[in-house]
Amino acid sequence: DAGVIQSPRHEVTEMGQEVTLRCKPISGHNSLFWYRQTMMRGLELLIYFNNNVPIDDSGMPEDRFSAKMPNASFSTLKIQPSEPRDSAVYFCASSFSQNYGYTFGSGTRLTVV
Amino acid sequence: AQSVTQPDIHITVSEGASLELRCNYSYGATPYLFWYVQSPGQGLQLLLKYFSGDTLVQGIKGFEAEFKRSQSSFNLRKPSVHWSDAAEYFCAVGHLPGDNQGGKLIFGQGTELSVKP
Numbered sequence: 001d002a003g004v005i006q007s008p009r010h011e012v013t014e015m016g017q018e019v020t021l022r023c024k025p026i027s028g029h030n031s032l033f034w035y036r037q038t039m040m041r042g043l044e045l046l047i048y049f050n051n052n053v054p055i056d057d058s059g060m061p062e063d064r065f066s067a068k069m070p071n072a073s074f075s076t077l078k079i080q081p082s083e084p085r086d087s088a089v090y091f092c093a094s095s096f097s098q099n100y101g102y103t104f105g106s107g108t109r110l111t112v113v
Numbered sequence: 114a115q116s117v118t119q120p121d122i123h124i125t126v127s128e129g130a131s132l133e134l135r136c137n138y139s140y141g142a143t144p145y146l147f148w149y150v151q152s153p154g155q156g157l158q159l160l161l162k163y164f165s166g167d168t169l170v171q172g173i174k175g176f177e178a179e180f181k182r183s184q185s186s187f188n189l190r191k192p193s194v195h196w197s198d199a200a201e202y203f204c205a206v207g208h209l210p211g212d213n214q215g216g217k218l219i220f221g222q223g224t225e226l227s228v229k230p
Contacts, residue, residue, distance in 0.1 A: 004156075033217070043203065043220040056217065091156055102147070102218060104156035 004105035006092050012111045018080040021108045024073055025094030029103070034067055034077050035091040037107070043091075049075065082112045115140050117206050117221035125227040126194050134189040134224050136204030145207040146187040147218065148178055152200045160202075163187065174198070199228045 005024040013019050025032050033048040047057040049069045057067070064083070069075040079086055093104045116139045126132050138144055145164055149157040161172025168180040178189045187204060202225075205218040 035220075042222040045217065045219070048217055093157075102159060104149075104158070106154075106156045 004092055004094050004103050006090075006105035006108050008108060009106065010109045010111075012113065013082055015083055015112055016081045017112075018078065019082045019086075019110060019112075021077040021079075021090050021092075021110070023075045023077070023092030023094075023105060025075070025092070026103055027073065029094035029096050030072070031095045032069060032075050033093045033095075033102075034075070035093065037089045037091060038087075046077070046090075079110075082110075084112045087111050115206055115208075115219050117204050117219055119202075119204055119221035119224050121224045122222070123225045123227070125229060127229045128196050129193050132189075132191045132194045132198070132226070134202050134204075134226070136187045136189065136221060137185050138187065138204070138206045139185065140206050144187075146178075146180060147205040147207065148172065148176070148187075148189045149203045149205060149220075150174075150200050151203065151223075157203060160189070194226075194228055196228045196230065199226055201225045 004026055007022045011019060031050050034046040036044045036046055044059055046059045047067045048055055052069045052072055065079055067077045087110055089107045089109050091104050091107045093102055095102045118137045120135050147162045148160040150160050151157045160176050161170050161178055163170050163180045169177060171177050176189055176191050178187055180187050201223045203223045204221040207218045
């Protein structure tokens with residue numbers, strides 16, 4: 001099992017550009033979570049999906065952020081336009097909701113300059 | 114609202130010494146509780162979890178945690194710390210499976226552990 005796969009591992013972009021982060025959950029997991037980690041705010045849940053359906057997006061900071069899960073094996077988190085304050089490590093995690101097998105990816109470190 | 118508090122931002126212990134990391138939670142029902150560890154540049158790895166039953170749970174890497182309902186606590190312990198245990202540790206509380214929340218976890222702010230030789 002390859003675990004939760006996130007890409008890219010690092011992303012440096014200029015302010016105003018569109019950024020797309022990608023996540024492949026573990027096969028068979030039916031819940032997917034996007035977290036953001038910063039020194040100031042710690043780990044924040046941005047959005048999560050259950051069976052590909054967004055359940056709670058109340059953590060998405062602004063309309064500039066959007067997330068999709070078109071199928072059980074792929075999700076994206078998009079920021080458009082990006083701003084320097086979006087710089088953070090973004091984690092994707094997946095689980096089988098009935099047993100809390102929460103597995104995190106290695107994260108994408110985003111730097112917006 | 115559910116919340117998790119880790120009172121200690123940073124702890125330093127000597128190698129071989131015992132360790133206890135504190136975690137307090139606020140939750141309206143029986144909580145599901147977790148401890149995760151994060152090494153630099155890595156994602157979070159599950160150390161242990163408590164759902165029900167025995168209040169002392171064993172995890173990986175020699176860690177254990179004790180659920181104390183009366184104190185709303187779930188402290189993490191290890192009898193003898195190794196240098197490789199230096200990392201950041203996160204406590205989390207989760208919703209019950211099947212409550213339509215999909216296993217959402219709320220994390221504490223983390224405790225950074227340094228180990229002195």
